[in-house]
Amino acid sequence: MLTREGSIELSDITDLNQLKSELNHLPAVDVGDYISELPGERRAIAFRLLSKGCAIAVFEYLPTEIQEELIEALHDTQVCQIIEAMRPDDRVALFDELPAGVVKRLLPQLSPEERAATAIIIGYPEGTAGRVMTTEYxxxxxxxxxxxxxxxxxxxxxxxxxxxxxxxxxxxxxxxxxxxxxxxxxxxxxxxxxxxxxxxxxxxxxxxxxxxxxxxxxxxxxxxxxxxxxxxxxxxxxxxxxVVDILQEEATEDIQKLAGVASGEDSSLSSPWSKLQNRLPWLLGIMALYIGASSSIAPFQDTIAKIPVLAVIMPLFSNTGGAVGTQALTVTIRSLGVGEVTAADTLKILGKELLAGLGTALGLGLTMILLALIWTPPAERWVALVAGSVMAANSIVAVTLGTLLPIAFKQVNVDPALISGPLVTTLLDTIGFILFLSLITLSVNVWHL
Amino acid sequence: MLTREGSIELSDITDLNQLKSELNHLPAVDVGDYISELPGERRAIAFRLLSKGCAIAVFEYLPTEIQEELIEALHDTQVCQIIEAMRPDDRVALFDELPAGVVKRLLPQLSPEERAATAIIIGYPEGTAGRVMTTEYxxxxxxxxxxxxxxxxxxxxxxxxxxxxxxxxxxxxxxxxxxxxxxxxxxxxxxxxxxxxxxxxxxxxxxxxxxxxxxxxxxxxxxxxxxxxxxxxxxxxxxxxxVVDILQEEATEDIQKLAGVASGEDSSLSSPWSKLQNRLPWLLGIMALYIGASSSIAPFQDTIAKIPVLAVIMPLFSNTGGAVGTQALTVTIRSLGVGEVTAADTLKILGKELLAGLGTALGLGLTMILLALIWTPPAERWVALVAGSVMAANSIVAVTLGTLLPIAFKQVNVDPALISGPLVTTLLDTIGFILFLSLITLSVNVWHL
The missing domain is CATH 3.10.580.10 (CBS-domain)
Incomplete structure (x- = not known):
């Protein structure tokens, strides 16, 4: 029976008669889950227990890998009955995943009507209305x-x-x-x-x-x-x-792209290999970009050798600046994503973000000064002032970039969710490091602080 | 008329008869948008042009601030008609936002039936089925x-x-x-x-x-x-x-919390003050936490003064380690969020993430060695090796934390989306800095490299 939490408690698969009657009385999606979780060799056994109508309904809820597996395990007549009865849009989604050979074998066995419906849908590009529509209306x-x-x-x-x-x-x-x-x-x-x-x-x-x-x-x-x-x-x-499924997929994509997961289609249960393919290239890209940020520090090694407390302070404003940028970026991307704002609202959005950014800059700048005083020896107290000013300036830049970059991307029709948080962080770090170290070096060399 | 893109082109508000006929023939949601975008003093004028049935439908699509404004601007009889005709769940949502005095004035004017329906719904806690249901079935x-x-x-x-x-x-x-x-x-x-x-x-x-x-x-x-x-x-x-709206809100919350926007209810058009309230406390929290990471560098200032190239390399692995952690974190949180996995799958998930993490560690470790060689002078080439090893170790820690933290939070019923990316980054930085600087100091002091 279906329990209150939606999980299923079924008789053991050894009592086939009992199981058959239970399976045929459950909602198709629950039977689908039950079959998906069975060990491979038992799936076809359980599936054969289903009545014809039930089998057809359950089949549409199975993941594609298991659909493929069953297509190989079942008799061609049963497979044809199922494929014939599927909704045309679901059938096309299955055909997209099946090996071309299997599709070639199945397609001619469909009725002329269903074959035509399939051909219509398969002719539209993925991700368009034509591809997700059903012709059963x-x-x-x-x-x-x-x-x-x-x-x-x-x-x-x-x-x-x-x-x-x-x-x-x-x-x-x-x-x-x-x-x-x-x-x-x-x-x-x-x-x-x-x-x-x-x-x-x-x-x-x-x-x-x-x-x-x-x-x-x-x-x-x-x-x-x-x-x-x-x-x-x-x-x-x-x-x-x-539509509910489309909105869900889209939100997942937005979330994952922001975190730099390339395809936006990763899940906790994806294979390690696909995870690696989705993530490593992007991480390497971030490292390559970061050569710029690190190179901006390299010319200042003398200054750092003289005032090593700089190495204690720098990660603090880099980390915080990145966080400020990521906040603005995320709010802007999501508002664009759900269609709440468009590029026409740019000035209005930027105005609000900058006003909030001024408050942020003030709050973080002052905090930075206080924190920097923890580590700076008395002779270098002035470093705390510079750090606070750079933190404030960096916050303003962060808010501006986080707001404008996604709008600009959207304007030239590039998915704004591609500008992930770490990308903005890398940019901000480069700007922040150069500003901070230049000011410090200037202070040391020109004003002899 | 409604254009193909869904935006509206209407006659100027000066030609009231023409506008009236146009407004009463548009879908209510479009009229709602049109009225929302009018300057404040014109909203009530436009709203009065609507027929009774149309006014009721449009009212439900207006943002709460504008509903409030109209309630003040319209005659009490008209307000009562509208409130009476609203769906009980929408009415409760409006009452939640209105000043208590206004609710007290409106409530007694409802019919006994509608008052009862309102009372039932208002009795359930926010965010539960009882609160979002309608009693019109x-x-x-x-x-x-x-x-x-x-x-x-x-x-x-x-x-x-x-x-x-x-x-x-x-x-x-x-x-x-x-x-x-x-x-x-x-x-x-x-x-x-x-x-x-x-x-x-x-x-x-x-x-x-x-x-x-x-x-x-x-x-x-x-x-x-x-x-x-x-x-x-x-x-x-x-x-x-x-339900479509609930799923959407929930996705927005997940996305924003990951980026450290506290309430998860920020939008590009929120007021600067509410943006600041949503974001600054969290940024200050991150800075406070980061005192740990920065303090972990402080004792090693002598080492940095001796080998200033360390300050060039450290931000690179801190930035990349954070990115690795954020990827794993985001994928895990989203998979938990859409109900694809539960805590019972922990070992399976961790296994897959760690396998992918090994590949990531290898790729990033080797890249780190190559990059570090750019900046290290010949006598300090060994630093690149240490940096590569720490990068690899940090990647494994990042994947483990990013995977286990959200599952652990979920287990103790804390929203996993509260563990935002920058929080994980801060933790990773502390671990990475201590590991890196200890190894380097050890190498210098013990093996006299």
Missing amino acids: VRLRQGLTVGEALAKIKQSDRDKETIYYAYVTDDSRKLMQVVSLRQLVFTLPDTPIQDIGSDRVIKVYTETSQEDVARQMQRYDLIAVPVVDREDRLVGIITIDD | VRLRQGLTVGEALAKIKQSDRDKETIYYAYVTDDSRKLMQVVSLRQLVFTLPDTPIQDIGSDRVIKVYTETSQEDVARQMQRYDLIAVPVVDREDRLVGIITIDD
């Missing part, structure tokens, strides 16, 4: 009555999510109106549908990015949105369950 | 027929989102079954509803956290979920549009 011709429309919907009732809205098109499939099941149910059967349909259809285009689709649906609280081609002809719909 | 008594059920639904049809499922309860409101509008529509009217309803109702409890509700709905692809109390009595439902 209810389309009504203009001129039907409410009664005829309901009969049509009843007959085409294939999928629970795609039935709450029906789309009205003209003879060339051009999208004209949207009508909800609710409206149809509570209107007299001989009313023409155009009398109750809404002309103000919110729609997306096949080439719209999946993120934009998700934002639109979130904005207008839609549970499905129609997808049209450039001629405004209806080609599919996107449902809210896909 | 369709409840059917056991024993009705499909025809009677449809008549009941038609009569109680208040809100577009809450009608696609109806919930069947016994006389004590105990939740028994769920039935979809689709099932009702396509079943003969005299069928008893218990014959078509599903007993396998996925439900949440009033005290379930809003994040858990969101995960459950995402997992089971639901567009609404019933909320029950401890006695399994139906008290409300939560709809998918709220």
Whole structure:
């Protein structure tokens, strides 16, 4: 049974009859999880216990590796039944991952209809509305009555999510109106549908990015949105369950890119090799960039040899400056990401960030002076003053870079989340080190402090 | 009209008749945006142009500050109409923000029904299912027929989102079954509803956290979920549009906390003062913590004075070590956050991270040696070897801390996202500096290198 926390307690796999009855009464996603966690050789056994309808539903919830494994383990007839019954968008996602040979074997065994639906979706680039849409929607011709429309919907009732809205098109499939099941149910059967349909259809285009689709649906609280081609002809719909997943993936990507995980697709359970590929190149890039920051210190080695307390203070303002920059950067990237602000708001955003930055600069500058006094010997107390001023200046630069860089990237259509925290930190360190060490050297050499 | 990109082009506010007709034909969310962006004194003018139904819909999309402003600017009768018509969960969210005096004035003017609905929701703690649910749902008594059920639904049809499922309860409101509008529509009217309803109702409890509700709905692809109390009595439902917003807020919080923005509620457009409050205390905390890292350098000032190239190399491995730790930390926090892994997977996760970490340590250690050779004079080439080894060791420590800290925090029920990147960096720096400078000092003093 499904426990309150959502985990499953099932009979041991040795009692197959008992297990069969339990599995066929659980939600498909839970059965999917159960099968995924079984040892490899038992997965096909458990899967064969499922009734046909149940098997089809469960299959869509399995991770691609396990789908592949089952496709090899099951009879071709069973595989074909499952593939035929999948939603076209899920089928395309599976085909993307399967070896080309397997796809070639499976594709001709699909019905002509399903093959056509697959071909349509597979023709759109990844990450666009065309690729994530499903072609299973209810389309009504203009001129039907409410009664005829309901009969049509009843007959085409294939999928629970795609039935709450029906789309009205003209003879060339051009999208004209949207009508909800609710409206149809509570209107007299001989009313023409155009009398109750809404002309103000919110729609997306096949080439719209999946993120934009998700934002639109979130904005207008839609549970499905129609997808049209450039001629405004209806080609599919996107449902809210896909949008929830898209928003989640996108947030994960933003978070990971900020931390310098290249693909934004790492997870705790990814293979060590893919983790390494996602992270090492970027770390090496950061080290290469940091040659600049370190090289900016090198010419000042004499100064450091004379006043070694500098080496105690420098990491402190480098670490704090990086933190200031990362805060501004993160808030800006997220606000751009969720569509709360655009480049047009640059001055407004920068104004607010700089005002807050002034407060930050004051607070951190004063703290820096106090802290530096801990380590500076009496003759070098003036170093604390310089450190405080540089900390304050560095905070202002940090806020400015953290705010403007992502907006600039967005303007030239580069993903702002690529400017990760450590990248900004590296830039800030270079500026801070040069400023600090120059001022100190100047003080020593010119004013003989 | 609504342009393809979703922005609005409206007539100038001086042509009020034209504007009125345009506003009343736009989606409520777009009108809300338009009004929000008007200068303060014009907002009430534009709002008064809206028809009653439109005004109610638009009001729910306005930010709380502007809702407050309009409540002051409009006639009490109009305010009461709007407040009365709001969904109870939105009304509670507004009351949370309004001055207590205004709430006291408005509450008695609500109808007894709506006042009761408000009181129920306001009684649950923020962030729980009870607080975000709506009490506007369709409840059917056991024993009705499909025809009677449809008549009941038609009569109680208040809100577009809450009608696609109806919930069947016994006389004590105990939740028994769920039935979809689709099932009702396509079943003969005299069928008893218990014959078509599903007993396998996925439900949440009033005290379930809003994040858990969101995960459950995402997992089971639901567009609404019933909320029950401890006695399994139906008290409300939560709809998918709220869940999309909850998931989004939660992702923003995770992202911002990682960057050390305290409340996780900062946005580019927050006031400078709230930005400062959200960020400065945390920066000061980081500086205070960093006293440890800097203090760990202080005793080695003699060594640095002798070998000033150390000050060139130290920031390089500190910066890179921090980046390694932040990567592991971010991936772990996000995987925990989306519920992909739990503490039970600790060993599996750590194994994978450490394997990847070994590769990282090797790559970064070797690179560190090469880079350090740029700056070290011939007599001090051995420093590069020590730097490389410490870089490698620091990478392993970074991966271990980045992986284990969030899991440990989660285990003791502290939000793992509180361990921000810079916090881990500070810890790593302290360890790295002590290790590096001790090894160097040892080499100088004991082996006289």
